[in-house]
Amino acid sequence: MTIAFKPDETYRDDFTFRNSPAAIRRFPFPFGEDVYRYAVNIEPHVRGGPTAAYDNLFDIDEHYIAECRERALVLAHDPKRCQALPHMMAAQWDTLELLMENLSTDYPEHFSLVRDGNAWHWTNRALGIEQHFVFGDAGTLPCEPLEYIGRQMQGDLTLQDQREDNLFMDAGMVTCQADWSLEFDLGMKFHEWHGPVPLAHEQGVFDRALKFLLNLQLGRPVRRLNWTMTINPRMDTSPEQYPQWGPDRTTITPENAGSRVHLRVELQSLFRLPRSNAILFGIRCYLISLEELATIPKWSRRLHRVLQTLPPELVEYKGLSRFRDTAIAWLAQRDDGAPTSVGTAPD
């Protein structure tokens, strides 16, 4: 099926990003109950799930072209949003292969890959890219493999090297992150890069998650959802750009909350890579305004209840303190107290 892209949308300045009714219905809503608490909520990353966002291992949607352009803008301003330590070249090629294989298989109208031994021919019709290159020879691509394929993907990518019974974040393409810095975290171990997260360390969440991931098997990827809230449909909420987006948090009123407060959901996927034994971590970011969300009454009811019962540490950590009450008041008008159905799918 050909995707109707919306190539002119923006994620900055005039913020023209919007979700079509179809994009709203496929949104990966993260709350299966009316209360949110931390959990190692990892499940097999198999095709199919509560919405169409789970139909493929790497989801491409109507925002693809606009999001790739936003990524290019971020990289032009700050090339260090894509970095790889020297020992990660094998993992970079693993990543390029996995992504090209999946995109060309799942979206043949938009991508194709023809292989003759190591001579590869990649076509990305959505972005108008055609590339002949030699797999394994970085000199035959315009940039390193992770950057090359990362510029053609929605969502961030990080590569974790596995050694010393730990995972090290030794490479990444990170331009649409929820307030963490690749430049700062590059080279860190699992518990180090998760250092700033409150409550979860004490609950043993990271010990269990690391143990699980060290045993991640080839061909058996897993996924989880994470979430926060962002003012305006802004993809780049990095610490680097905090002076630009931080002030937005003080601008929310009862009148503009519906259009400007966005639920930000990350569909996070983890893949064991075949040659390098590294782990690819995909962080696919979805944004939806409260107004858009409220077109699915179950979702606005539930978000209202989740925000009301969120532990104070998480309100602070997720940066919601300045506008949570206004968002709750906006949502309260759309919560009739009716019970919500089990699971995350729209009614």
Next chain:
Amino acid sequence: MSTSTIKSRPVHGTLVPDPTGRHHIVVGEGPGSAPVLRMLADPGFPEHPRHVLVAPDPASGPAGLAALSACGVAEIVPDVPSLLRRLDALLGGCRMGTRLYAAGSESFLGAVVKIAAEHGLLDDERRTEHAGSAARRVHCTHCRHVNEHVTANLVACGGCGRTLLVRDHYSRRLAAFMGVQADAEQPGATPALQEVFP
């Protein structure tokens, strides 16, 4: 962004000999000479092969190393940058079984651990003990300038001039703590200035 008990923050211990080592490198800075002396006096610490390098810290100068000099067990290096260059060269030629011991200020230990990591030394092949200043190196997330010798929770960035909040989040690769603009959301609304890393 808030300052909290963050797990990336380095944790230092007490210098004691590691009997599994086959080649021992000991480095100290200023007040770190006391833990170095204490460990050298440990009967369990082998005399050979070992290297002991100590440099004065800027605050107390060479006088702070008098006790160590008198023992004649350590090589006194003129300053910390020279010591770090020597350490880099020593680790470049080191073999399996090397153990590294470091004592000194927070910044000194950060610099030593960064060099050790660059040479592939594992965590359990090095030991660190904090002695002296707790002042931090602070990496500005916005302009990437590194601010040296930060003793308060806030610092005016030497690169971009923003008032940075010093977080506990620490990068061993950069040997620096993270600094983010303290009043980005509301200009001028900074927390009270506190001397927290003397």
